[in-house]
Amino acid sequence: MARSSTLPSPMACDQEDAKALHSGTSGGEPKLFPSIKEEQQRRMFLCTLVMPVMNLYVKGLAKGKGLYFMFSKSETETPGGLVARSALTSLYKSDHFKNRPYNPYYISTSPNEAIYCTDTLQSIYTQMLCGLYEREQVNRVGMVFASGLLRVIRFLQLNWQQLTHDIRTGSLNPKLTDTSIRQYMTQILAQRDASSECFFxxxxxxxxxxxxxxxxxxxxxxxxxxxxxxxxxxxxxxxxxxxxxxxxxxxxxxxxxxxxxxxxxxxxxxxxxxxxxxxxxxxxxxxxxKNMVLGIDTDKTDETELQAAVENASQLLREFNTSVVEYTSYADTTTIPGHYVIYWELLGKNSANSPSDKVLEQCCLTMEESLNSVYRRCRVADKSIGPLEIRIVKNETFEQLMDYAISRGTSMNQYKVPRCVSSKPIVDLLDSRVLSKHFSPSLPHWTSELRL
Structure with missing residues (x-):
């Protein structure tokens, strides 16, 4: 289980011990953790074990190539002069990765030049271009986290015309300015017959x-x-x-x-x-x-409970062919009483049949009905929590949220959408893209009767 954005990330550098950067994607600044070169062997062991296990269930994985999206981040230096890298950056720049032996499970279309490029957009474009160019050999696609893969798919939706143009004409997008990438891709496109922690x-x-x-x-x-x-x-x-x-x-x-x-x-x-x-x-x-909790008064709503509430409320959107693409939450204490704010990015197949304000208000109430009895008591009896609010945000808002995290040092390999936010810049970003606001129209059900 490689939850490298929530575990400490000690990965080795090429020639010396160093520091590793925690990705900080769970709601905080990146942290420094110690790293030693020998740790690579353990990690490579686990990585090489994954595909043989997969091959027990999906035959033929040793054939063809994999379109694996891999990204590096810029290095920093500690006050004492040690190199600090993210976990996966350390892996990709290690001798274990550069001099890796032949393994049919891990033949990738992504060139090292693209992997080492710290400009995320140039790296995505190049890796996607290489995968499409060798599309007849690609039989598997992968990335560390599924959330990152979803963004890559969205990138393809937005850039497929330029990508196909490059392949058709043998030219290269002028926005690719990285010298090593241009040198490598110029040769490839000219060849018409070319083929933070610990893992636990x-x-x-x-x-x-x-x-x-x-x-x-x-x-x-x-x-x-x-x-x-x-x-x-x-x-x-x-x-x-x-x-x-x-x-x-x-x-x-x-x-x-x-x-x-x-x-x-x-x-x-x-x-x-x-x-x-x-x-x-x-x-x-x-x-x-742990501690990914919403709270206003004595209430505590964790990630699992919030997820269930969102799922229950989103059922009301089905008849409108609309779904919740992404969401996050915020405990707004600027109002009296404070209240939960849930940010939703929606995807609808028919704009002429989008959910009405009344339906979205009912979604708010359904979420409240799905929350625990302490929350509902605070709402009904104590009146210490105000009506739950859903704020609908513009499309691609959560991509911008990812871009902000990347600009702050998070690796795209390790990014996951935070389900609860408190940072003012993040809240400001979300609020700047709000299309509409909706509040629970009534109190959720709650009773003080004790049942034996």
Whole structure:
């Protein structure tokens, strides 16, 4: 399970120990973590294990090539003179990657020149162009996170005409200004007959439903301990830590790691649930990020509950052939009382049959009905929370949100949409693209009766 945007990212540099940059995509600035060169071998081991597992379920993966989108970020330097890179940048610039042996599972159409280009748009364009040029050999497409792949698909929708023009004419988009890319692509297009942390688990059943995904912990990646999840506890109590062999099926734990690179009992922030055992190895399902919580008063709404509420409310949009493309949330305390603000980017197939204001107001109420009893008590009895608000934003708003994160040092490889935001620049960006605002028209159901 390579959740490299939420785990510390110690990846080795080419010739020396260095610092690795945490991507900071879960709501914070990038952090520095120690790195040693030897860590690469463990990571490469896990990477090479993934495709053979996939081949058990999807035959023929060793044939053809893969259109794998890979991106590097600019390097920085610590005050002491050490190089600081993101985890995947360190991997791509390492000797392990540059001198990797032949592996039929990992033949990629993406050239190193594009991977090493730190201009994200030029890198995407070049990798997409190479993949399309060798389209008859491509039999698989991939990226670290699905959210990034969705953006790449959107990029193709917006730029397919220029891409096909380049292939048809053998010319190159003048917006590609990177010298190494232009030199490489000029040769390719002229040839008409050319063909943050630690990783910690693998999905041994890759064809299962997304809701059923479980990961088997790889004990050689780090030393893993598990803190029984107590929602109201923010303090790590070592006496409560559970070893890998002692976890129990059905229980939830916060992951705690001690790495070869020097992190000691680092609280990752991922909440995992033990689902089953593979032989003697426990398998875990990712439940949510710890502390990704909306709250106004005594209420606490975590990522899982918010996701369920959005899914329930979005059912009302189906008859209009409309869906929620992306969403995030914000606890607005500038009003009295404060209230939840949910930002929705919608995709509709028929603009003439878009959902009305009344329908969107009902979506607000449906979300409130889906939230926990503490929230509903605060709304109904305490009146300490105001009506939930949905703000509809313009198309491509969440792409701009990604662009902002990338400009702040996040790698596109590791970006995920934050489900709860508080940063003023991010809130300002979202508010600048609001098309309409809608509030819950009535109070959600709540009763103070106790049932035995």
């Amino acid at each position: 688990g693998i999905n041994l059943n890759p064809m299962c439903k997304p809701s059923e995904v479980s990961y088997t912990i790889m004990p050689n990646m780090a030393y893993f301990e598990f803190l029984p999840h107590e929602p109201n506890s923010m303090r790590l109590t070592h006496s409560k830590l559970v070893d890998l062999v002692d976890v129990k099926v059905g229980e939830e734990y916060e992951l705690v790691i001690t790495t070869y690179t020097g992190l000691y009992r680092y609280q990752v922030g991922d909440i995992l649930r033990v689902t089953r055992f593979h032989n003697s190895a426990p398998q875990f399902q990712f439940i949510r990020r």
